[in-house]
Amino acid sequence: MxxxxxxxxxxxxxxxxxxxxxxxxxxxxxxxxxxxxxxxxxxxxxxxxxxxxxxxxxxxxxxxxxxxxxxxxxxxxxxxxxxALWPRDAAARAHARSVSAEMHSGFGELRSNMWMNIRASFAGKNATPGVLADIARIEAIWRDCLDTYGGPFLFGEFSIADAMYAPVAMRFRTWQPPLSETSLAYVRRLSAQPAVKAWIDDALSETHTIAYLDECP
Known part of the structure; x- marks a missing residue:
């Protein structure tokens, strides 16, 4: 493939x-x-x-x-x-599909104002009320999943749900909005996961640039 x-x-x-x-x-x-x-x-x-x-x-x-x-x-x-790309348990699988679909279709304020740029540092910028509302909902999802399934990832083992939220973790690393310790710890675990780390390492070594994504007004 x-x-x-x-x-x-x-x-x-x-x-x-x-x-x-x-x-x-x-x-x-x-x-x-x-x-x-x-x-x-x-x-x-x-x-x-x-x-x-x-x-x-x-x-x-x-x-x-x-x-x-x-x-x-x-x-x-x-x-x-x-x-087990999705959780094996049917109830957990339905939950994972729901939060993945919510990520897929929602959080427009975060997407528009805190775009992914792994090489950049825009700490503290663009934390608009709409963005903060999106972040609050994401943190609630993460907290609920980690509490319900015991971690270290959203449904225990790494799954599609974690892959769907991995770019959000990359955004949080770049923009550094205020986050709970639970969310910060999840971002650290996700960033250290071997596949995620490999993606980050590759991103850091790229030389192609897109000017409008490298600037933050």
Whole structure:
């Protein structure tokens, strides 16, 4: 299988499925396509002509294109049932799907105002009321999951839910909003998880830049 991704420093959506491949030891070829370039869309379509030209995009061994991070995650869970990408327990699995879908569709204020840039440091900036409300909800989700399932990750072992929230942890490292000790400890554990650390290390070594994402007014 082949996974098309954007720059590791900036592409929060690419990070999510990549972590699942890496953590669960699922073999894949990585194709990195730089974002925000005149030929970005054409480069994606060249690799996945049956898709909409978006990344991340999974191309399976039969040439089927699957785009969107959560769709890719569900595809991997379906094809590799030997791995607990979702929790095995049905109630925990429903809970994990719910908080993952909430991440997928929500938190627009955080996304808009605290974008992912692993190499940057924008400490204390852009903490608008809307952003702080999003952060409060994320912290409540994390606290509830960690209390309910005992950690160290949201549903005990690392799962799709943690991959969905990993870019949020990257944002928190960059923007450094006020967080509870529970949230800070989770961010530290997630950052030290081998697949996440590998992504961070790769992001730090990239040289491609996107000017508007490297500046904070």
């Amino acid at each position: 082949k996974l098309l991704i954007g720059d590791k420093n900036y592409s929060s959506w690419s990070m999510r499925p990549w972590l699942l491949f890496r953590h669960f030891g699922i073999a894949f070829d990585e194709v990195l396509i730089h974002l925000n370039q005149p030929g970005t869309n054409a480069a994606v379509l060249e690799q996945a002509p049956n898709g909409p030209g978006k990344i991340p995009c999974l191309i399976d061994d039969a040439g089927l294109a699957v785009w969107d991070s959560l769709a890719i995650a569900e595809t991997l869970a379906e094809r590799f049932p030997q791995h």
